[in-house]
Amino acid sequence: MGESYKTKSEKHKMISKDFPGNRKSQSSFEYLLVVALTFAIIVPTSYIFYSYSKDSGQEIADAQITKIGTSIIDAAESAFHFGHGSKITLELNIPKDIAAVAIIDGRELIFNLTSPSGISEIVFFSTVNLTTEGSNCDANECKLPELASSGLKKVKVEAISRESINISII
Amino acid sequence: MYKKSQASLEFLTTYAWAFLMIAVSIGALYYFGVFDFTKYQPQKCAFPSQFKCTDFSLSTAPNEVKVKLVNNLGEEIEVTSLSITNDANPPILCLSASPEPPFNWEYSTEKDIVFSACSGGGFISDNRVELKISLRYYAINTPSRPIHTINGKINGRVI
Numbered sequence: 001m002g003e004s005y006k007t008k009s010e011k012h013k014m015i016s017k018d019f020p021g022n023r024k025s026q027s028s029f030e031y032l033l034v035v036a037l038t039f040a041i042i043v044p045t046s047y048i049f050y051s052y053s054k055d056s057g058q059e060i061a062d063a064q065i066t067k068i069g070t071s072i073i074d075a076a077e078s079a080f081h082f083g084h085g086s087k088i089t090l091e092l093n094i095p096k097d098i099a100a101v102a103i104i105d106g107r108e109l110i111f112n113l114t115s116p117s118g119i120s121e122i123v124f125f126s127t128v129n130l131t132t133e134g135s136n137c138d139a140n141e142c143k144l145p146e147l148a149s150s151g152l153k154k155v156k157v158e159a160i161s162r163e164s165i166n167i168s169i170i
Numbered sequence: 171m172y173k174k175s176q177a178s179l180e181f182l183t184t185y186a187w188a189f190l191m192i193a194v195s196i197g198a199l200y201y202f203g204v205f206d207f208t209k210y211q212p213q214k215c216a217f218p219s220q221f222k223c224t225d226f227s228l229s230t231a232p233n234e235v236k237v238k239l240v241n242n243l244g245e246e247i248e249v250t251s252l253s254i255t256n257d258a259n260p261p262i263l264c265l266s267a268s269p270e271p272p273f274n275w276e277y278s279t280e281k282d283i284v285f286s287a288c289s290g291g292g293f294i295s296d297n298r299v300e301l302k303i304s305l306r307y308y309a310i311n312t313p314s315r316p317i318h319t320i321n322g323k324i325n326g327r328v329i
Contacts, residue, residue: 047207055216062218104316108309113218117302118321120218125245125309140314 058115061097062122065111068092069124072109075157076165080128087158089170096150103130103142103167112148129164144169209298209327217322221305224280228328230295235264235285237303237324240278247275250317251306254285256299262291275307293328300325 075088099112099119106129111122132142146169147153153169160166199205215223217239225238235254241247252267264285275281283303292299301324308315 044207044210048210051208051211055214058216066219105312105314108312108316110318115321117216117323118304119319120321121318122218122220123243123309123318125243125311 054116061095061113061115064093064095065098065113065122068094069109069111069122072155072157072167073124073126075155076126076130076167077128079157079159079165082159084159084162087156090155090157092147092153092155094147094150094153098148098150101144101147103132103144105140106130106164126165130167131160131164132167208325211325213326215322215324215326217303218320221320221322223322223324226324226326228293228299228301228324228326230293230328232286233288233293235288235301235303235324237283237322238280239283239305239322240280241275242278243309244277245309245311246277247307247309249273249275249305249307251304252283252285253304254288254301255304256291256301258291258299260290262288262293262299262301264288274310295328298325298327 079086079088097114099114102110107126109124113120136143156168156170158166215226217223220242222240227236249271251271254264255261265287268284303322305320308317
């Protein structure tokens with residue numbers, strides 16, 4: 001009849017000797033399983049983190065613009081109350097998603113924010129009359145093109161008369 | 171030589187079959203939406219902070235999209251138009267919006283905006299949709315009353 005093996009390890013050795021391909025295929029299969037499992041975890045996780053970070057980026061840009069707009073309006077109102085000739089310089093870090101900045105009717109400071117859902121206008125209202133250099137003004141609209149590019153900007157907020165606050169980039 | 175080429179051909183044939191099987195399996199999984207990872211994303215309503223979105227619902231009974239927004243502008247405004255769309259083909263179409271524009275909106279107050287009789291754009295029960303909402307308004311106290319646009323996004327499951 002068949003051979004009798006003394007120990008378990010001896011039997012295992014004999015099988016491995018007789019069927020060397022069997023062990024090789026098992027390790028290949030295990031390798032493939034590990035790779036497949038790794039991919040199955042990494043791919044959806046990467047996608048979810050990517051979309052989450054994209055949304056967070058939008059929220060960060062929105063929060064930055066809110067902070068910038070509020071600081072300009074606060075500085076303008078402070079300069080107005082300090083009196084004619086007073087100046088306040090702000091250092092603002094402009095995010096890259098701003099397409100245009102304008103002042104309308106001397107009371108609305110508007111930031112055009114580009115987002116995946118379209119261009120939104122973020123508006124800040126001032127209780128004091130805002131203006132900028134005459135060359136950038138046309139009728140009731142004054143543009144602030146220097147604020148529409150990203151990076152660190154120095155903004156001078158100056159009470160040029162008893163009625164108006166001038167906003168300029170230095 | 172003949173035996174060698176036969177072995178090569180058999181090897182290539184086996185791999186071609188394996189490749190074909192894998193491609194068909196991946197195609198079937200894709201067809202049944204296994205790779206549609208958007209369903210694992212959290213539901214979200216994103217508007218600029220000046221019109222904070224506090225709640226939303228997408229329902230098929232009745233077919234309507236509800237969104238609750240807060241006027242954080244610090245100004246009283248008049249909403250001149252409301253619109254809803256998405257990137258599907260055909261896009262979602264809602265026949266009416268409530269409150270119907272133009273309407274007045276006091277600052278620091280909430281409004282429930284309801285788009286009713288919605289159809290198309292994948293607006294069906296248990297489906298995940300991404301909707302773009304656009305709101306146009308002007309500030310009542312600004313003399314020239316320039317119209318501003320705000321765009322927001324809702325990503326959620328229709329129930």
